[in-house]
Amino acid sequence: MSDRDPLEGIPDALLDWHKGALEGDAAVCAAAQPGYPSFPCINNRAYHERHRDVLGRTWPLDTEEPLYVARRSPVVDGMVTVETRDHGAVTLPEPTWCRGFHTEGGFRSDIEHASEEDATGIPTLCHDLVDVLGVSLVQRPFSPTAPQVHALVKVDEEVHALNSRGLDVAAALLVEHAATMRHLARKLAALEVQR
Structure with missing residues (x-):
């Protein structure tokens, strides 16, 4: 053992x-x-x-x-x-x-092939740090409908409480996370060209 x-x-x-x-x-x-x-x-x-x-x-x-x-x-x-x-x-x-x-x-x-998920964590009043907008690359090569590499974006349906400071922090974190998503979009574009 x-x-x-x-x-x-x-x-x-x-x-x-x-x-x-x-x-x-x-x-x-x-x-x-x-x-x-x-x-x-x-x-x-x-x-x-x-x-x-x-x-x-x-x-x-x-x-x-x-x-x-x-x-x-x-x-x-x-x-x-x-x-x-x-x-x-x-x-x-x-x-x-x-x-x-x-x-x-x-x-x-x-x-399924799946990359690590990148997300940004936003501090909330109700649930402490909450991951939002998780994004990853995925491919199901034998899928009859979508065998190509594509991105998955996870959008949480739950509601979380933020005060004005928290909302400002969330906005800044989302701007930073947008750069991560743009980088992944460029990586995905390169993979699409290789097909």
Whole structure:
């Protein structure tokens, strides 16, 4: 048995959601994970298609369906292999921007490359630091509708209280975050040209 902390290397923002799930924060889904009661769902209470824990493991809203686990897949000569339920082992190129986690046991069309998410944290009166406008690159190469690389922008549907100072800080942080989004847009444009 390893003495390594399973939460070692997890970003602070995800650890905060994990702590919130364990402590009963009303903003966090916190649905129990079958077989892993110490790792509840860290998604917010807004609609989500699957539950997800701090380690990236996902499970269906209907717990009768099997658990699918996102694991860091080994990359060999720029290629990654993902086990699927409908096409067996699928080997495909791994983009340099992908963070390397792939869900095993799903459908081939669900194979997804995803970059790290960049967000800006805005201090609020009600929930302390809240991540807003998370942006990442995503590609589902076997998707029948959108196989190209594209950006995902996460917009939180919750309302948070700010005073006048907080609103001013939020505006400044959003201006800074716009530079991050512009940089990602240029990176995405370069990837679109490579197609």
